[in-house]
Amino acid sequence: MSLTHARPRARRASALVAVAVAAILTITGCSTGGGDSAAVQPGTDAVVIKHAHGSTTIPEKPQRIVALGWMSPDVVAALGTNPVGIEEVWGAGESGYQPWFEDFVTQEYGETPEIIPYAEEGPNYEAIMALKPDLILGLYSGITDVEYERLSEIAPTVPYITGPWNPGTWEEMTTTIGKAMWEDDKAAELVEETDELVDSLAAEHPEFTDKTFVWGLTLNEGGTELGVYLEYDPRVRITEALGFTSTSAMDDFLATAEGDNWYTGVSLEKLPDVQADLFAAWGASAAEGEYTVSNKVIANWNPVAKNSYVIYADDSKASAISAPTVLSLKYILPEYVDDLAAALQGEPTIAGK
Structure with missing residues (x-):
């Protein structure tokens, strides 16, 4: 499996959205400027969201929201609005929706949003326009400036805040989308509730x-x-929040990482020197997981030799932990914590097809 499979399968699953240019900002309700990433514009009731390509002004509480890519749909739904449209993303089931999202919106709103048909060359502008959104969100995306300009002609658009395919933490995303939806207090409540869930699970497993x-x-x-x-x-962050400590080899990992990647590679010949009590991973299939732990070098590596490993080859599980949100964490954490606890007792997990 290539390291790049850690990145969403963008064009198939999470069609890329776009980033703003100043020429259209006065037309689309977007503007440039400094300050915090989310703020109320002085002297008005409008909300201004700063991002990597300028800033977006949201003049009133949005009612019809298109949520593109990973994570954003979860947060919008949890904050009290069923998106009018979302893209099918990696990790979705046969229905086209991620299971925790589908369960939540069906229970809360009685219906699922429209799935925006896949477009080969970026966002499906025609389908998005037909939904008549008053806000477009794509905080976990690879939005280009051209795509952003076109989307901003449809409705105020909030793309990634700092860089492509970098949504920040789940807390930051919840807070930013809460600001964009004029739901700051509700966003703060969701963050607090989710933090309490993490803390309670950690406390149960000293x-x-x-x-x-x-x-x-x-x-x-x-x-x-x-x-x-x-x-x-x-x-890594969520596992640390549950009480674990990253390997002492993390500094070595960081030293070998290229650019702004969030992953690197460890030569198998150096793996025995990487100290760890537990190994967690995800892959394309259960067979690939079995292949991994049966490799002669990996099989003798401390966590694998002790059967202290958790491998998710199930798309929905991998998606839930890879792009955590206030909804996906409720879905995955109880099972994840149980699997971690079992692994420390020498009972490994390889879950998937």
Whole structure:
């Protein structure tokens, strides 16, 4: 499995959205300027969201929201609005919706949003326009400036805040979307509730404290290095929040990472020197997970030798932990914590097809 499979399968699953230019800002309700990433514009009731390509003005509470890519649909729904349209993303079931999202909107709103048909060359502008949105969100995206300009002609658009395919933390995304939806207090409540869930699960498992871990990828057939995630990856952050401690080799991982990647590779010949009590990973299939742990070098690596590993080859599980939200964390964390606890007792998990 290539390391790049950690990135969403963008054009198929999470069609890219776009970023703003000043020429159209006065027409579309977007403007440039400094300050915080989300703020109320002085002297008005409008909300201004700063992002990597300028800033977007949202003049009134939005009612019809198109949520593109990963994560944004979850937050919009949790904040009290059923999106009018979303894209099918990686990790969705046969219905086209991620299971936790589908369950939530069906229960809360009685219906699911329209799925925007896939377009080969970026966002499906015609389908988005037909939904008559008053806000377009795509905080987990690879939006280009041209795509952003076109989307902003349809409705005020909030793309990624700092860089492509970088949604920030789930807390930051919840807060930013809460600001865009004029639901700051509700966003703060959701963050607090989710933090309390994480804290309560951690408190139930004091055995996690001081246990070290590596979060990575399954091994490609014939591969000579194991993919591992860096300290700012959401999978790593949520595992640390549950009480675990990242491997002491993290500094070495960071030193070998290229550009702004959130992963790197460890040569199999150096893997025995990577200290860890537990190994967590995701991959394309259960067979790939089995292939990984049966590799002669990996099989002798401490966490695998002790059967202390959790491998998710199930798309929905991998998606839920890879792009965590206030909805997906409620869905995945109880099972994830149980799997971690079992792994520390020498009962490994390989879940998937």
